[in-house]
Amino acid sequence: MKALYALYPDGQSAQHAVNRLRAAGLADREITVLSSQPLDDYEIGQMDKATWMWWIASGGGLLGMTAAIGLAWLTQTSWPIDTGGLPTFAWWPSLIIMFELTMLGAILATVTTLAVGAGLGPSSKLYDPEVSDGKILVGVENPDTKGGDLEAALSAAPGAQIKRI
Amino acid sequence: MSLSTIQRVNRDLLRPLLHTSWRFYLLVAFFGGIVLTALAAWMSQAYFGFGITGIRWPIYWGFYVTSFVFWIGISHAGTLISAILRLVNAGWRRPVTRCAEVITVFALMIGAMFPIIHLGRPWLAFWLFPYPSERQIWPNFRSPLVWDFFAINTYLTGSVLFLFLPMIPDFAVVRDKSTGLRHRIYKMLALGWRGTPRQWHRLETAMAIMAVVILPVAVSVHTIVSFDFSMAPVPMWQTTIFGPYFVAGAIFSGIAGLVIAMAVLRRFLHLGDYLQPVHFQNLGKLLLVMSLLWGYFVFNERLVTYYGNEPSEMAVFWQTQREEFAPLYWTMVVCNFVLPLVLMGIRRFRTITGCVIASIGVIVGMWLERFLIIVPALGHKYLPYSFGSYRPQPVEFIVAGATFAAMTLMYVLFAKVVPIISIWELKTGPSGQPPIATGELRLGHADAQWAKAGDGRSTARAWPRHADEDGPRAR
Numbered sequence: 001m002k003a004l005y006a007l008y009p010d011g012q013s014a015q016h017a018v019n020r021l022r023a024a025g026l027a028d029r030e031i032t033v034l035s036s037q038p039l040d041d042y043e044i045g046q047m048d049k050a051t052w053m054w055w056i057a058s059g060g061g062l063l064g065m066t067a068a069i070g071l072a073w074l075t076q077t078s079w080p081i082d083t084g085g086l087p088t089f090a091w092w093p094s095l096i097i098m099f100e101l102t103m104l105g106a107i108l109a110t111v112t113t114l115a116v117g118a119g120l121g122p123s124s125k126l127y128d129p130e131v132s133d134g135k136i137l138v139g140v141e142n143p144d145t146k147g148g149d150l151e152a153a154l155s156a157a158p159g160a161q162i163k164r165i
Numbered sequence: 166m167s168l169s170t171i172q173r174v175n176r177d178l179l180r181p182l183l184h185t186s187w188r189f190y191l192l193v194a195f196f197g198g199i200v201l202t203a204l205a206a207w208m209s210q211a212y213f214g215f216g217i218t219g220i221r222w223p224i225y226w227g228f229y230v231t232s233f234v235f236w237i238g239i240s241h242a243g244t245l246i247s248a249i250l251r252l253v254n255a256g257w258r259r260p261v262t263r264c265a266e267v268i269t270v271f272a273l274m275i276g277a278m279f280p281i282i283h284l285g286r287p288w289l290a291f292w293l294f295p296y297p298s299e300r301q302i303w304p305n306f307r308s309p310l311v312w313d314f315f316a317i318n319t320y321l322t323g324s325v326l327f328l329f330l331p332m333i334p335d336f337a338v339v340r341d342k343s344t345g346l347r348h349r350i351y352k353m354l355a356l357g358w359r360g361t362p363r364q365w366h367r368l369e370t371a372m373a374i375m376a377v378v379i380l381p382v383a384v385s386v387h388t389i390v391s392f393d394f395s396m397a398p399v400p401m402w403q404t405t406i407f408g409p410y411f412v413a414g415a416i417f418s419g420i421a422g423l424v425i426a427m428a429v430l431r432r433f434l435h436l437g438d439y440l441q442p443v444h445f446q447n448l449g450k451l452l453l454v455m456s457l458l459w460g461y462f463v464f465n466e467r468l469v470t471y472y473g474n475e476p477s478e479m480a481v482f483w484q485t486q487r488e489e490f491a492p493l494y495w496t497m498v499v500c501n502f503v504l505p506l507v508l509m510g511i512r513r514f515r516t517i518t519g520c521v522i523a524s525i526g527v528i529v530g531m532w533l534e535r536f537l538i539i540v541p542a543l544g545h546k547y548l549p550y551s552f553g554s555y556r557p558q559p560v561e562f563i564v565a566g567a568t569f570a571a572m573t574l575m576y577v578l579f580a581k582v583v584p585i586i587s588i589w590e591l592k593t594g595p596s597g598q599p600p601i602a603t604g605e606l607r608l609g610h611a612d613a614q615w616a617k618a619g620d621g622r623s624t625a626r627a628w629p630r631h632a633d634e635d636g637p638r639a640r
Contacts, residue, residue: 009168036171036338037592038365048363053370057378093307096389100315103382107323110374114330115356118367123357129341131360134171134592 003126005139006154006162011042013157014136018044020153032126034137057110064105068098174591178584179342181434196574203567206560215285218561223553224543228561229283232568234535236276237390242419243269244324245383248376259590260439265423266328271575273321275568309392316389323379333358334589387415400477401542410462417455421527424448428521430585439586449520453509460502477547484541493533500530
């Protein structure tokens, strides 16, 4: 992988660099921004914010509840004890099992969505360990022929430390 | 936060991971030795049978079930406190949350061991699990013990994930700061974390969902533990107040456990710049509130029983008020109510030392409370022929006592491999808000500070800028 990137000491400089890259014709999906903390105070921190995670978590909860109903029904009707005319499958005491598995379903769905949505797992994408020291990385992976323009855009912001791999 | 401050935070919080002193090995050897002793005691119990314990008719639940309820209660420290503070976006939570979440996970593990320790034939523990046996006999899904199984496992799974997810960015920091085998291990744990805006958003959304989900689960867990008692026709047990009473007690003991853990971490890991007096004062106020709530529940429970004057209940009632168990009962009242009320209610005593003393008292008092719920009632059920007493034996003292050593050991080992304060959360915060709590972040004080600035559009701007610039301790 080839990449051109710069490290910035603060969010303002990084925001400036991203604005310059956009002005140079790059789309947001072509720009890599890495930081050691959420950049909620800057516009760059709002990139790629939309997520279906709440809905998927709700779906996971529904799935968990369905599994709980099935489990409770199966186990109670598999051994149909004479309950004196009362229903063999009892809702009230099964509600607790249903509640717990509903929540478990929502939790597992959330974590799965996080792992998939955030692209967790082994990766060979652009990274610099100095990000852990608080620097903010702004760069472009596999830059095309506009290398000179990109370098100019990245170096325009104050405190830029240009690197190339 | 400036770059130098970030680097200092990294350095301070990674120090325990990257450097090991002889004290660490000494602590591990000491607490590990106690845990091994307890393991030997438990194995002797499995070999010789329950005859070597004090558990016999009519009291089949003694120290072990007391410890089970106690540790499940302690587990409410982390997730509840952390989830609530996350949801209300309390700035002072940042150094506290992980310390608390760790307690949850380890206390749950210890608590969940007790149903197995309490079995005469622990190798048959799998009979509790809902599996389809060849005889088509399933565990009774209407039993509170099966509810326990589901509730505790859901809570444990949720709590482990709730603890693990915010650790991922911190593992990435350790990955970047370490070399060799350690680097490879943390690289795996960091799961390829880079810190893109997308990853941060997904993580924060996941944590918000987890906080919303884990809160009712935490409440349900201790309510269900209370059902182990209140669903049984035993005097003083079958009461509708037990659910909220147990939950309140659990949060109460959980906060106390958290205060003690934080004080120990502060002292031994030199985290005074991060775990500041204001954190203890805030938790002290919560402890005071929970103490009052606990007192309210006890008053309700006792007054209603006394007024009802039902003979079987009164037999248990007087056991605790003025007969065999009265010394333990009044010790409990002093530890859970009088001590926190005095130490946390009077401002000058609400110091770190005061908070720790009150918390130790609460831990003792809450353990006694669990004991006093279980033993006097089982020993005085309805007819005098079934009355009996309980004399715990050495094996029970060793096993129950060693759980505190097990908790400490796990905490020490955890603090050795994971930053005990969330590094990235410490760096986070609205502009102008200090990354680490200062005196102005006291409970009930922050709003007043912000209101003074009179900036209705952005309260964060009202924060004194120096606190943001000057690093961990606003100087």
